Amino acid sequence: MGRSCKFIGMASSDAGVRAVAGSFGEAAASPAASAARFRVAVPSVASRVAAELRYQLAEGTLLPGEKLTEATIAEELGVSRNTVREAFAELASERLVVRHPNRGVFIASLGAGDIHDVYTVRRAIEVSSIRNGGSPERIAAVRAAVEEGRKAAEAGDNEGLGSANQHFHRAIVGLAESHRLDMIMAQVLAEMRLFFHKATVDAKFYSGWLEENDRICTALEAGRTEEAGELLLAYLNASEEKQRSVHGE
Amino acid sequence: MGRSCKFIGMASSDAGVRAVAGSFGEAAASPAASAARFRVAVPSVASRVAAELRYQLAEGTLLPGEKLTEATIAEELGVSRNTVREAFAELASERLVVRHPNRGVFIASLGAGDIHDVYTVRRAIEVSSIRNGGSPERIAAVRAAVEEGRKAAEAGDNEGLGSANQHFHRAIVGLAESHRLDMIMAQVLAEMRLFFHKATVDAKFYSGWLEENDRICTALEAGRTEEAGELLLAYLNASEEKQRSVHGE
DNA sequence: ATTCTCCAGATTGTTCAACGATTCAGCATT
DNA sequence: AATGCTGAATCGTTGAACAATCTGGAGAAT
Structure with missing residues (x-):
């Protein structure tokens, strides 16, 4: 029927x-x-x-x-x-x-090993993407994601804040204009979403990366891609560390 | 039945x-x-x-x-x-x-755009992997792949030569010890295999990269990961160019 | 009490047959 | 030449069936 x-x-x-x-x-x-x-x-x-x-x-x-x-x-x-x-x-x-x-x-459930694994993938594709710069349009998209995050923060919209962060990182990978990289990134983010439900949206968790994203974006806009890459790498390392601490072990 | x-x-x-x-x-x-x-x-x-x-x-x-x-x-x-x-x-x-x-x-058949796309992925994950070095065992695996290629060349085994090259690049990604990166690499290589049947194993195609791989591996063993990354990047760029020329456009 | 064996129940893996929906190619119409 | 129609082929999905496998527990053996 x-x-x-x-x-x-x-x-x-x-x-x-x-x-x-x-x-x-x-x-x-x-x-x-x-x-x-x-x-x-x-x-x-x-x-x-x-x-x-x-x-x-x-x-x-x-x-x-x-x-x-x-x-x-x-x-x-x-x-x-x-x-x-x-x-x-x-x-x-x-x-x-x-x-x-x-x-x-x-x-699926991500174990301690998976966390490192996922971040290894992110380091590879995000840093690689940002180091090669990108077209003005793509860079503008990154800036837009930063703005989106700022507005969400002002409005106290926690949900929107997390989503804006994802947009930010997706925009960074978007710089490479590679369909396959986009897919990989989308998949990795989907996997992480699975995981975030445990580390329930912690207010402190998001503190700090707003300005961080801004600085990364500014460096990118100025053409200092090497510096942007370093900043992004540092962010990812810190983020992994935070995740690890939140998630036991 | x-x-x-x-x-x-x-x-x-x-x-x-x-x-x-x-x-x-x-x-x-x-x-x-x-x-x-x-x-x-x-x-x-x-x-x-x-x-x-x-x-x-x-x-x-x-x-x-x-x-x-x-x-x-x-x-x-x-x-x-x-x-x-x-x-x-x-x-x-x-x-x-x-x-x-x-x-x-x-x-599936790879178009001109896909070639660039695939190489973008390879640049991201291979260079990222080699820049971070790896454990002695993993580095030894890279060296083993180089040896495998050398032996295949001596034996005039064209088939084995191509396969050795793939092992080499897979070993490089293996440095990162990331299951996900390994999977991505395997997938990308599978996609490229699909493609190689057109650019039928060209003798000239493989010429040169044997010593190239050796140099990359040597730099890696010496801990000069930055240099190894540069060499690898150059190789990938050259390889993409070769592919593009072989494959129309 | 612990371990082992065995059995019944439940769920998955795979097959088969059927039907509507969609596409394609050829032909007729305008 | 462009358009519209018709029929064959194939796909998408369903429903039912059966064997293989896993699960959990009851009972027997140590």
Whole structure:
């Protein structure tokens, strides 16, 4: 019986579209796709299920370590078990869930080692991106993220503050104008979001990096990319240290 | 009717195992998995199908742009269409195939833009890894890859030469001891393999980088990581340029 | 009391068959 | 030549089924 598909449209911002965006994002790559450039992006049901789960995951409805039962989710969302399975495959490829053969899929949880690992990736791609500078437009995007953070701070919007920080770092990676780097960064940030629910938004946690971001951005605008890279690196190291202290060990 | 599963075991070296390795590779991350640490790694059928396709892809049996029909492959490999579908999802997440909704999946092909993109990723993670040095064991692994290349050159083994080069660069990323960076590198290399079939192994293509690798490795061993990074960066830039010239535009 | 064996219940992995939806190519129409 | 239609092929999704595997506990053995 076809149910009401109540989860349509509540996809998590960009995640839901990405799966489909990938199918026409490489217009230059596949000649056959050049004709259908403006295809209407209607994500498959599987992708929407994945998006819904991503949403609940970012929202904190689903907690790390929790088990996801195929049948349950299939019924809850009114889709076939097979479709849920495809959604799981999608999420597993993003490391948001872990598959244990014959046991099921569990929401991923970052261990102490993973924290260092994630920050290693961030150091690699963020510092590399900023050291090579970027077009004026891309630099402007970085500045915009700094402004966004400042406004959120003034408004006392803690939620917006965290999101602005993510925009800042995403904008930095954006300097490189590399689709693949953007994807990697998005994935890493998604993994970290999973984690932030433990280290609940700590007021002190965000203190300080507002001006830090400003300084980094200023150095970047002035063309002192080497200095910007150093500042960013220092920030990432400090951030990792903070995370580690918050998260035991 | 259960067929003979003739493709069991012919998985492409590491690719086939990786999907499963991921399910118990994070022993520290998921506490629940600690008990079943030594589980026998029997990849699911879907993973084996994916491995088989990866193999044919690396082998050149399947060419970029080619279409993969679900039903055909399902019959050829004696598995269900649904399973093939899961395999496709796996490959799509690795960018080895591209999904066109309602049209099918096609073997990915790298365009001019993708080349630059891929090299941007490599510059970011390889240079970052080498600049931070690494443990003696990891450095020894880099040296081993250089030796492997030298021996292959002496033996006139062109095939082994290319593979040694990949080992070299993988060893460099290995310096960072980051599982995620390793995965990213493996994926990027897999993508490039797809591409090399066009720029058929050109003798001149490999000329020069043998000593280049040696010099990079020597600098690394001497602790001159900054210099090693510069050399590596120069190599990557030159390599990208070569690729671009070979590949039109 | 601890360990071992074994069994029943639950969940996953995989297959199969079916149906609507979408695309594509060829042909007819204007 | 451009447009619109029709039919075949393929994809997306569903639902049901079955074997394989895991889980947890009851009972037996030490």
